[in-house]
Amino acid sequence: MSGLCEGRVVIVTGAGRGLGRAHALAFAEQGARVVVNDLGVAPDGAGRSRGPAQSVADEIRAAGGEAVAHDGDIATTEGAASLIATAVERFGALHTLVNNAGFLRDRMLVNLDEDDWDAVMRVHLKGHFLPLKHAAAYWRAEAKAGREVAARVVNTSSGAGLLGSVGQGNYSAAKAGIVGLTLVAAAELGRYGVRVNAIAPSARTRMTETTFADAMAAPGEDAAFDAMAPENVSPLVVWLGSAGSEGVTGRVFETEAGRITVMEGWRAGPTIDKGARWTPREAGTAALKLLTEAQTPGAVYGSR
Incomplete structure (x- = not known):
């Protein structure tokens, strides 16, 4: 039986370790040819090594799959363009882009340096935008040339981007930005045959190994089930990256262990329309009344 992604060419950024590695291996197992991108940096973004990307590409090939390593910096125009070109030149096409690369520089807001803000914004938000931009240009050209496009993009947000996370103002802001970018890209690129979605995963990686070190199976689950293994997230990513996710x-999607949740974003709640300008006191009274009718937002991570 052929795999779900047989014949598809897939790029996974940040694929040298953790979630990205799990995604790359899962795509290869389903028949995809994979471009394994990783800059090989430390958890805070320091240093650089080709080793992680090469190791995963070698692992895929050893299992009988097809893969190539790419260690370019996808938060630069040159690196992002090179990434897309590698897929097309090596495998003849590009069908799926999984944006996953990132690192942490956690600080409380009063201690958060401008460099730490810029670095996290750069790798997460710019590191999503530039590969997406260059992939989209390729798919638009394919569509305009009359060739059928069934392209997929899977972006990586976080619960921190949906609810916020104490000590992670930079990371939360970047991940929230990725959600906004996903919505715009889905609206703009649909005409070319591109479907764009995002995940908000929870799993044990270098960024979360302390948080999830002692995670246990939930009640009713197999005690042998490693609930926080990154491999638990990959099946949804593979499906979203396949032709089967058309429409x-x-x-x-929030995904953790054996659970998948469709997240519902901002939409209009209770409202009052006076039909004229409010005074400040009237506006305050109206706002307080509306809040009694509105749903209580989820708690910011780390605030309880």
Whole structure:
């Protein structure tokens, strides 16, 4: 039986370790040819090594799959363009882009340096935008040339981007930005045959190994089930990256262990229309009344 992604060419950024590695291996197992991108940096973004990307590409090939390593910096125009070109030149096409690369520089806001803000914004938000931009240009050209496009983009947000996370103002802001970018890309690129979605995963990686070190199976689950293994997230990513996800776009899925949740974003709640300008006191009274009718937002991570 052929795999779900047989014949598809897939790029996974940040694929040298953790979630990205799990995604790359899962795509290869389903028949995809994979471009394994990783800059090989430390958890805070320091240093650089080709080793992680090469190791995963070698692992895929050893299992009988097809893969190539790419260690370019996808938060630069040159690196992002090179990434897309590698897929097309090596495998003849590009069908799926999984944006996953990132690192942490956690600080409380009063201690958060401008450099730490810029670095996290750069790798997460710019590191999503530039590969997406260059992939989209390729797919638009394919569509305009009359060739059928069934392209997929899977972006990586976070619960921190949906609810916020104490000590992670930079990371939360970047991940929230990725959701906005996903919605715009889904709206703009649909005409070319591109479907764009995002995930908000929870799993044990270098960025979360302390948080999830002692995670246990939930009640009713197999005690041998490693609930926080990154491999638990990959099946949804593979499906979203396959032709089988046609019709699904502009969505955010939270995924953890054996659970998948469709996240529902901002939409109009209770409202009052006076039909004229409010005074400040009237506006305050109206706002307080509306809040009694509105749903209580989820708690910011780390605030309880």
